[in-house]
Amino acid sequence: MSYSSQRPVKEFRALGGGTVTASVWRNESEKDGPILVSYSIRVQKRYFDRGTNTWNDSEYYFPEDLPKLRLVIEKAYEYTRLRERDPQAMEPVAPGTPGDVDLEAGAPAEGT
Numbered sequence: 534m535s536y537s538s539q540r541p542v543k544e545f546r547a548l549g550g551g552t553v554t555a556s557v558w559r560n561e562s563e564k565d566g567p568i569l570v571s572y573s574i575r576v577q578k579r580y581f582d583r584g585t586n587t588w589n590d591s592e593y594y595f596p597e598d599l600p601k602l603r604l605v606i607e608k609a610y611e612y613t614r615l616r617e618r619d620p621q622a623m624e625p626v627a628p629g630t631p632g633d634v635d636l637e638a639g640a641p642a643e644g645t
């Protein structure tokens with residue numbers, strides 16, 4: 534199985550108190566001739582550590598992160614299912630593209 538690019542085809546972020554992200558990756562594999570396309574979703578939480586002045590990843594979620602986690606997972610699932618019949622429509626995107634959701638404000642994040 535190979536990745537069609539080094540970037541996900543789409544990212545969904547829920548902002549506020551750290552960033553919960555679901556990244557959609559397109560995977561291609563060849564089996565008996567035709568190229569088969571499948572998708573995988575990576576979920577992560579990023580937070581800023583003021584003690585070290587760095588951004589870090591975490592595998593742990595606080596209870597208040599769970600609505601954000603649910604939102605980005607649902608959006609990623611919806612994105613893959615709606616494009617399932619037209620896999621060519623899914624092109625790699627740069628981070629920070631539309632799909633960011635600011636849960637604190639209940640609206641798309643600024644710039645999206």
